[in-house]
Amino acid sequence: MRARMHRRNARGFTLIEILVVVAIVGVLSAAMLLSVSLTGRDRELEKESDRLDALLGYAREQAELQTREYGVMFQDDGYTFLTYDTQRDRWRRVSEDDALDTRQLPDGLELSLVVDGRAVVLTRPKDATDLTPQVILYSGGDLTSFSATVARISPARSVTITVDDKNQIVEQDLVEQKP
Secondary structure, three states: OHHHHHHHHOOOOOHHHHHHHHHHHHHHHHHHHHHHHOOOOOHHHHHHHHHHHHHHHHHHHHHHHHOOOEEEEEEOOEEEEEEEEOOOOEEEEOOOOHHHOOEEOOOOEEEEEEEOOEEEOOOOOOOOOOOOOOEEEOOOOOEOOEEEEEEEOOOOEEEEEEEOOOOOEEEOOOEEOOO
């Protein structure tokens, strides 16, 4: 008799109890996920804007160290670093430094550019042979006045990289446009 009572008390969980626990865990997970995504964090956008900022600074340092001009040719979906070849009297892609390879933005992100206060149309044919940069990093440390924005269309978020009045490259905080 005692063994029977002991078995009844040690049966385990019922299916309904397990389903209730799973539902509670699911609701808590969804709430955490929503709270994290609603804070304005966009790791991919931040990563790409940080990369562009760092590469611009690096290319600027290289221009000064090597005493030659570097340039950046922006497209709506990426950017290419160029250097001026004085022997051939034209711009060419930087091939001797892997850090300055052509970069493509991940799907969902795009670039826009303003140079000297005017918006620049960035759509170019993919097979274009014209390698003229919109932004030039001079060997003396100066650079073209520009504002490059890395943006996500949906939801509308962006990070802008500009040149301040002290000729420094500045990455601004993430901005989220309200619908």
